[in-house]
Each structure stands twice: as structure tokens, then as C-alpha cells.
Amino acid sequence: xxxxxxxxxxxxxxxxxxxxxxxxxxxxxxxxxxxxxxxxxxxxxxxxxxxxxxxxxxxxxxxxxxxxxxxxxxxxxxxxxxxxxxxxxxxxxxxxxxxxxxxxxxxxxxxxxxxxxxxxxxxxxxxxxxxxxxxxxxxxxxxxxxxxxxxxxxxxxxxxxxxxxxxxxxxxxxxxxxxxxxxxxxxxxxxxxxxxxxxxxxxxxxxxxxxxxxxxxxxxxxxxxxxxxxxxxxxxxxxxxxxxxxxxxxxxxxxxxxxxxxxxxxxxxxxxxxxxxxxxxxxxxxxxxxxxxxxxxxxxxxxxxxxxxxxxxxxxxxxxx
Ligand code: ATP
Ligand code: MG
Numbered sequence: 344x345x346x347x348x349x350x351x352x353x354x355x356x357x358x359x360x361x362x363x364x365x366x367x368x369x370x371x372x373x374x375x376x377x378x379x380x381x382x383x384x385x386x387x388x389x390x391x392x393x394x395x396x397x398x399x400x401x402x403x404x405x406x407x408x409x410x411x412x413x414x415x416x417x418x419x420x421x422x423x424x425x426x427x428x429x430x431x432x433x434x435x436x437x438x439x440x441x442x443x444x445x446x447x448x449x450x451x452x453x454x455x456x457x458x459x460x461x462x463x464x465x466x467x468x469x470x471x472x473x474x475x476x477x478x479x480x481x482x483x484x485x486x487x488x489x490x491x492x493x494x495x496x497x498x499x500x501x502x503x504x505x506x507x508x509x510x511x512x513x514x515x516x517x518x519x520x521x522x523x524x525x526x527x528x529x530x531x532x533x534x535x536x537x538x539x540x541x542x543x544x545x546x547x548x549x550x551x552x553x554x555x556x557x558x559x560x561x562x563x564x565x566x567x568x569x570x571x572x573x574x575x576x577x578x579x580x581x582x583x584x585x586x587x588x589x590x591x592x593x594x595x596x597x598x599x600x601x602x603x604x605x606x607x608x609x610x611x612x613x614x615x616x617x618x619x620x621x622x623x624x625x626x627x628x629x630x631x632x633x634x635x636x637x638x639x640x641x642x643x644x645x646x647x648x649x650x651x652x653x654x655x656x657x658x659x660x661x662x663x664x
Contacts, residue, residue, distance in 0.1 A: 347376035348481035348516070350472075353384040353401045353422070355539035356546045357408075359617075360527035363588045365485060366411050368521060369418075378418040379479055379646065380408060385423045385430070386472070389465040390458065390540075398422075406635040407547055410627035419642040423475070426643060428650035432474035433467070435657060439503045440470060440496070449492055473497035477513040478650050484516045488526070494518045508660045527585060530561040533577035548625060551618045558614050569601045569609055579606070582613055589616050 349365065351357075357366075369378060382404050384397040405420045413420070423429055445451065445466050455461035472493050476484055486494060501513040529535045529543035537544045545557055563578040571594050573580040586609075587597040601609055631638075658664040 344375070344377045345482035346379060346479060347372060347483045347485070348379045348381070348476060348479055349485045350381040350383045350386070350423075350475060351404060351408075352387045352539070353382050353397050353404065354387040354390075355400065356548055357404055358527075358537050358539050358544040358546055359585065360537035360544065361539065362411060362547055363527050363585065364487075364521050364525045366408065366413075367588065368485065368525070370412050373414060373417050376483065378413065379481070380413075380418065380420045381475060382420065382422045383475075385464075386468060389462070389468050390454065402632075402635050402639070403548075405639055406628055406631040407624070409631045409635075409638070410624045411547075415638060419646055421639060421642045421646050425639075426478075426647055426650050428478060428647070428654045429471060429474050432478055432654055432657065433471040435661065436473055436477075436500050436504060437467065437470050439500055439507065442466075444496070445469065448496070450489060469493040469496050470500070473500045476516065477501060478653050479646070480514045480653065481516045482514075483519065485519050485521065488520050491520060510660060512657055512660060525584075525588065528577060528581040530557055530581075533562055533581045545617070547621055548628070549621065551614075551622070554617050554621065555614050558610050558617070561610075563606050567605050569598065569604060569606070571595075571598055579609075582609065586613055586616065589620055 347369070349369070351361065351365075369380070372378075382401045384401055387397060401422045405422075408418070408420055409415060446461075448469060451461060451466055451468070454465055458465075472490075473496065476497055484494075498515050501515050504513055505511055527537045529537050529541070530545060531543045535541075535543070539546075545554065549557065561578060561582070563582075564576050566576070569579060569583070570576070571580050571583050583594055583597055583601075586601070587594045590597065592600075601612070604612065655664060
């Protein structure tokens, strides 16, 4: 079976954006692929937080992913830092990329500005990301829209590396980026993407009181008419997207269903739907929580073998073994 690979940062609790943007998509393809999902704690460390429990959040994310419906036997979830081969491969790739290319990456420049200075991990992040991708000979990789430049870079590194050793050592997968319809925006600020590292999200683990409060307080507009127009009505359009995706219909259909409601009624309907869907996930989460360490351990053992084999193959070419 072909292999699907993706990553989720260990930077915070999973959000509705993560669920609708990527998890639902993986649920649809899990019968066609072997699924590998990496919880990226090394990547999260590029913006280090002193009192943040990376392991705890990693375990929570993993248990939640299974609770969303990913199958234990099909879907290998693991924590990045548990497989040291990622870092080792990143180092072996790093002579094939220049510092100036890395320091010109859009995301590096943006994050550097936010933090008022860059750091070495932030600078070399795309090299580690390339290593993540190539270590498992993935066929299909999904990443967020903000990662397109890093994918080009990964492809570039692979081509240079393969040319240098005159051998097809690194397999360039097919890259997909979730389409725009599945980009969930913030609740208070619907102009901005919902992110787990910014405090404007609906968490998959939010209880029904919190859901109600967050939806009721979410930003809308004063027109009180429900239709899809992200530029003019970002809040309502975001709600329409969420409602349509959760109820598995097209935005057009949802629009039609909801057109006679006012915002208050729409919000109540959305709250009900969210409670139903998230409630189910939360119930299954309780089942997975006590077993998650054990599941991750098994996954890691399995993936470690693949990673070691791949790395040994590469080291042989370099004459390191
Ligand atoms: P962070 O703020 O740490 O970057 P994040 O919420 O953006 O967290 P990531 O770990 O960067 O999450 O991304 C995990 C996956 O979730 C990616 O595939 C990304 O495309 C998807 N994703 C993240 N946020 C959204 C969103 N608001 N709408 C749709 N998909 C999203
Ligand atoms: Mg992100």
C-alpha cells in the first residue's frame, strides 16, 4: 500500500481547524494508504516555551487523533523526537543547502520578526522537515498552505542530493495542500487562520459550556442575513464553512438550509452540531487516553525500523557505513 505522511505540531491542543482542515481528509483516505502521522515536538521547539509540557500535549494529540476515527492498525502516530534518525538525516542533508537560501525563507523572516531575532533551529527547520518527509519514502504528503515554500525547498534538496550521489536515494512524493474551502478562521478574529498556538480557537476538547460561550461571542456582522461571502462577511462565512463541513454538505446547500434563520438561531444550531460531533470524539478520547503511551511505543518501534533502514542506505552511499 502507498504511504501517506503528515505532521502536526506539538504546540497546543487540537482545534476545529486541525480537524476540518486535515484530520477529516485523512479519515477519507485511510483505507487506501498506510498512514504515518508525526507529532512534531522538535519543530515546536523552534519557538521554545519554558513551562510547556511537549510530551503531555503530544500524548493528548495522539489520543485525540485516534478518537477522531483514525484506525489504530492503519495509522501509525509517533512523536518526532522519539526517532532520532530525523535529526541525523537532517544533518546529512544540510551540506546541500545554503544558509542564504534558508535565511530568505518567508516563514523564517516572518517568525524572526515576531520574535525579534531568529534562532538556529528556526533557520534550519525546513531541512528537518525535508528529512521527516524523506525518511519513510512517502508517496503522498499533506502540509498546510503556509508550507508551500518549504516543499519546494525539500524537492530541491532531494534533487541536489540525488544528483550529488548519482542515485535515487530520496523519493520525492506527491505533495497536496488542503484546498481553501477547508481553511477555518479564528472566532474572535475571522480574518486570521485558526491556530492552536494562538488563543482564538475552538478546541476539540472544549466542553459544551465553552463551545456555547465561544460561538456566542464569536465575531459576526450587523447584516443578520446568512450567505457566503468571506470578504464581506468573514465570521458568518467561516460559520457556514464549519457547518457545511460538519454536516457533510456543500456550502451552497447549507446556505439554502439556513437562509431564513437569524444569526442567533444559526449560532444555536451550530452549537448543537458542534456539541454532537465533539461530544462523540471526547467520549472516545477517554478510552484512548490510558492506552496511548503503549500504542505510541508500538508505533515507534515499527517506524524506527523503517527509519533506520532508510538512513543506513543513505549512509552507505556517503561511505559512513
Ligand atoms: P500552530 O499554530 O502551532 O502552527 P496549527 O493549528 O497551525 O498550529 P499545525 O500543526 O501547524 O497546526 O498544522 C497541522 C495541520 O492542520 C496542517 O495540515 C494544517 O494545514 C492544518 N490546519 C491548521 N490550522 C488550520 C485551519 N485553521 N484550517 C484548516 N486546516 C488547518
Ligand atoms: Mg501551523
